[in-house]
Amino acid sequence: MxxxxxxxxxxxxxxxxxxxxxxxxxxxxxxxxxxxxxxxxxxxxxxxxxxxFVTRPAAVGASREGDDGTTKLAVTLHDGQIVEMVLIPSGDRATACLSTQVGCKLRCDFCATGTIGFARDLEAAEIFDQVIIAKNRLGERGALLANIVLMGMGEPLLNLDNVLSAVQRVTSPDGLAISPYRVTLSTAGIPAGIRRLADEHVRFHLAISLHSAVNATRDRLMPVNKSYPLEALSGAIVYFVEKTGTRPTIEYLLLDGINDTPRQAEALARFCRDFPVKINVIEYNPVDGSPYRRSTPAARDRFVRFLESKNMVVNTRRSRGEEIDAACGQLANKSR
Ligand code: SF4
CATH class of the missing domain: 1.10.150.530 (DNA polymerase; domain 1)
Structure with missing residues (x-):
């Protein structure tokens, strides 16, 4: 209301x-x-x-905690649907990874959520509730909610009105007053949505799950690329950078023999020539039944060294919570 x-x-x-x-x-x-x-x-x-009136707060169902403190929570909604969120600690602070839809329409080939299919969008309050759950859980452990990433189940830009309304509540002084600079929205690459974020002059951070800068490879990994190929995505990123003056992050999940080759590294460097970015190279959490494997350390190092030789800013992200099904969609899948 x-x-x-x-x-x-x-x-x-x-x-x-x-x-x-x-x-x-x-x-x-x-x-x-x-x-x-x-x-x-x-x-x-x-x-x-x-x-x-009724309030319909989301409730925590199953939860699993890994050796490194990464905690995955299955969140049950008022109609019995389940989404998942992950708390990733770093000292006495933590990042909360939240969902924006029940399931996902985009069916990325490496993602467990894609296999669930799509049920419905989350309401703004259901996205907000995950922040409250994160704050309360972390508070019990004496930890602080430092960052929020909209990177769980679903494509945030396909539920943008509700996502923006939830972020507004989270960042508003009348809400949780969390700085927008501590919020990151991650998209599989919906150009119209990226342009709308630019037009709305959002102050939160934008991350793009790229995973390949070769159309044929990206078509296979992320079918959304067939509708919005790299050229359309690149145009939207340029627009976003020009309008907001910020530097997006490119997320790149390294998959053995698929997108970790020298040719793929060169394509990525070319793709990023037109705008300032930083690259997060992420290790893959294998999904049950997936044909993909994690890249070897040698291939990963070669890939990163090549990008650095082109003066690109590259972070390598260690995979977290592998033993607790922390890859997107796995816990919700099992909770079902
Ligand atoms: S990776 Fe993200 S966009 Fe792709 S299917 Fe999974 S939840 Fe959807």
Whole structure:
């Protein structure tokens, strides 16, 4: 419910306007979803709210924690659908990886979520709830939620209205007041969505899951490339960089013999010539039944060295949580 609608309702019942702000603070700042726990509201108003509204907070189902503290949570929604989120600790801080859809339409070949199919978009509040769950879980361990990445199940740019509304709640001073610079949206590459982010002058970070800069290879890995080939994606990235003045990240999952060859490295360097980027080279978490394997250390090092020789900024990301099914979609799959 929008703040304006809540205000209208309260005023139509003779309530003072500031009550709307108090309710918003309970819901979006403190993550309190039981009306009876909203202590500064008069008893009569709490009863009125209970009579007219329900809250439908997401609940944590199965969870698994790996040796390195990476924790994967299956989150059950009000209609029984399950999505997953991952908490990735680093000292006393952590990154939360959140889902934006139940399943995914894009069916990337290396991804467990792609095999689930697509059920529905998450509502803004369901995306927001994952942040509350992350904050509470980390708070119990004395850790701080430092970063949020929209990189779990689903393609955020195909649920953009709800994603933007959730991020607004997360970053607003009236919400959780988390800096937008601590939020990263990761896309498989939907050019219209990237252009809309640019037009909206978003202040959060953009990451693009590229995984190959050769159309034929990317067609195979990510069928979305057949609709939006590299040329269209490149044009949208240039537009985004020009409008926002920020430097996106290119995510590149290294797959043995598929996209880790010298030819692929050269193609990636060429693709990135037109805009400033940094490259995250990621080790692959094998998925049950997947034909793909993790690149060898030698191939990975050769790939990274080539990019660095072209003066590109490259980070190598160690795979986290392999023993807890942390590859996208695996825990939700098993929870089903
Ligand atoms: S990698 Fe992301 S975009 Fe591709 S199928 Fe999995 S969830 Fe969807």
């Amino acid at each position: 929008s703040p304006a609608d809540l205000l209208d309702f309260l005023q139509s019942r003779g309530e003072k306007a500031f009550r709307a702000r108090q309710i918003e603070q309970w819901l979006w700042q403190k993550g309190v979803t039981r009306f009876d726990d909203m202590e500064n509201l008069p008893r009569g108003l709490r009863d009125l709210l209970r009579e007219h």
